[in-house]
Amino acid sequence: MKGFNYLRSILIAGVVSTAALSAAYAEDALSMELTANKVAKDAEGKTVYLPVRNAAAGTVVQYKATYTNTINKDISDLAVTLPVPANMTFTGEAYPASAQASTDGKNYADMPLMRKVNGKLVKIPLSEYRALRWNIKLLPAKKSADVSLNTIVN
Incomplete structure (x- = not known):
């Protein structure tokens, strides 16, 4: 539950960064809508997304x-970031898969x-991932x- 409020606070504070736009221009040019959905299976075993608050x-x-993009001009080189909420662990599933x-x-x-x-390269556990970014x-x-x-509630 704390994870939901944490993510909303971070996003409201502004998680969008742009390489090609000034901050004021980016704010006017871009809107963001965030949804949180429980990932479940229906009767046929297909993945469904159900709105969730807790x-x-x-x-x-x-x-x-x-x-x-709310303006009549293309936006280039946009970097968008989503934090992994506190009390949640990233599952390794992201869309698009090109996320960093x-x-x-x-x-x-x-x-x-x-x-x-x-001296050996090892994978960092998903539990240590704090944010993802897409270009x-x-x-x-x-x-x-x-x-x-996707995250799992701890």
């Missing part, structure tokens, strides 16, 4: 952000994240792009 430990929750991950919210790299332990090369005028990540 979730018990072990529940898989997908956070999906829809970024909409971070353990500190500042330094990003392709997944899986790796580090040296005793959107082009967001056409008046169009939208979706990004999402």
Whole structure:
């Protein structure tokens, strides 16, 4: 439950960064809608997404952000970031799969994240991932792009 409020606070504070737009222009040019959905299976075994406000430990929750270009001009080189909420663990599932991950919210790299332990490269546990970032090369005028990540409630 704390994870939901944490993510909303972070997103409201502004998790969108742009390389090609000034901050004021980016704020006017881009809107974002965030949804949190429980990931479940229907009677036929197909994955379904159900709106959720509170979730018990072990529940898989997908956070999906829809970024909409609200102006009549294309936006280039847009970087969008979603934090992994506190009290939640990233499952390794992200859309688009081109997401980069971070353990500190500042330094990003392709997944899986790796580090040296005793001279060997090993995968960093998903529980240490704190944020994901997607680079959107082009967001056409008046169009939208979706990004999402799945988490498990701790």
